Amino acid sequence: MKPDRVAVLGCGPAGAAAAITLAARGVDVVAIDPRPAGEWEPGEGLPAAAGAALRKLGLWPSFQAGGHLPSSGFVSCWGSDEPAFRPALLDPRGPSWQLDRVRFNQMLRDALGPALPHRVTEVRRNGPLWTISLPGKPPISVNFIIDATGRSGRLRRSPRRVDSRLVGITALVPDPSPDDAAGLVEAVPEGWWYASRVPGGRMVVALFTDASIAGTIDSWPDLLAKTALVGPRARWPRPDRLRTAAAGSSALERVAGPGWVAVGDAACAHDPLSSRGLHDALTSGTAAAEAIVANSVPAYAAQMAATYHAYLKDLGWYYRRETRFPDSPFWRARQR
Ligand SMILES: Cc1cc2nc3c(=O)[nH]c(=O)nc-3n(C[C@H](O)[C@H](O)[C@H](O)COP(=O)(O)OP(=O)(O)OC[C@H]3O[C@@H](n4cnc5c(N)ncnc54)[C@H](O)[C@@H]3O)c2cc1C
Secondary structure, X not given: OOOOEEEEEOOOHHHHHHHHHHHHOOOEEEEEOOOXXXXXXXXXXXXXXXXXXXXXXXXXXXXHOOOOEEOOEEEEXXXXXXXXXXXXXXXXXXXXXXXXXXXXXXXXXXXXXXXXXXOXXXXXXXXXXXXXXXXXXXXXEEOEEEEOOOOOOOOOOOOEEEOOOEEEEEEEEEOOOOOOOEEEEEEEOOEEEEEEEEOOOEEEEEEEEEHHHHOOOOOHHHHHXXXXXOOOOOOOOOHHHOEEEEOOOEEEOXXXXXXXXXXXXXXXXXXXXXXXXXXXXXXXXXXXXXXXXXXXXXXXXXXXXXXXXXXXXHHHHHHHOOOOOOOOHHHHHHHO
16 A cells, blocks of 8 residues: 655755655655755766666656766776777767766756755654654655665664775866866875766776775875876865765665665665765665555565675676786786
8 A cells, every 4th residue: 555654864965866756656755854954975987778767756857957977987997907988989978978067966856845954863663554753753654765875874774784885085176187077087005096077177087995004094185196097187185075984885784664765875885996876775675665655665675685686796807807916916916
């Protein structure tokens, strides 16, 4: 039976997709997120496949008007000192996109409507209902909750498996050559670098490494200077501009249970090497909302588990292709 009232906890891409889909099917949605949409955050590479998800949500026209930049492809040094170029032309769905992440988030927020600006700290099950307590507000009762709170998954209702402790050290910096439309990926002994232009004459530059290694690195600029591809293209910013965030693979053992379902990173979080975090956030939010209405949540959960296991296999294969750094703890851990 279709629930009358659903709470969506977290209004990132996954929560927004879920809320938009439920509202379009006549469900009363309560969306809650303490964070305003206007803050920059890392996560700007959107694969071409996400176009289908945005069309399904009715957001393609506003996405196209959002000033996001098409990518011409990727140059990578991975498994070889020779740079390899994979042109966007090879994907029949078209180019991937380099997002203005603030505008992207704002587009999603505008489409889902007003959200209560609160951090949910507790939800309680009362028979068939859930009660959500928010400071200074009467308790909210709903039939179903969607956990879209991201990889921190504070409302976790199942144990979480952690498959890697990757972190991303990221900065948004002025782009010295903004006409260069290709993204860069470069493996180094400590992990891998990523750089790409984003709208507004800026670029994102990031080092992905293990949390245990990040603490031992003395000088990020020296490390960047040693790179062949990324260093000549990017300047390392002042240390106060750096953001460090968890970026490894992890997933809930069960992504759904009676009266609840998890979506996006709260369900399964991906290594940014796969470029699938935003895509899967949009598609899982939509799929979970459809499953709630169609009473087929177990099928959604089974699909999520199967997709995550296939992703881990593919990711492992790709990391194992880099064999140039046999003494590095980062790469040794990934050769196993
Ligand atoms: C460094 C880095 C680089 C990345 N690069 C890429 C990339 O290039 N391409 C890509 O596709 N993906 C990338 N990702 C992954 C991508 O950003 C995520 O997969 C995506 O944002 C997940 O969306 P989400 O909606 O599930 O979670 P989030 O975007 O994390 O949104 C969760 C929301 O929940 C809210 N929230 C949290 N706790 C509560 C609470 N208790 N109550 C209410 N609300 C709450 C938060 O405020 C937030 O708005 C990157 C990630 C990192 C860390």
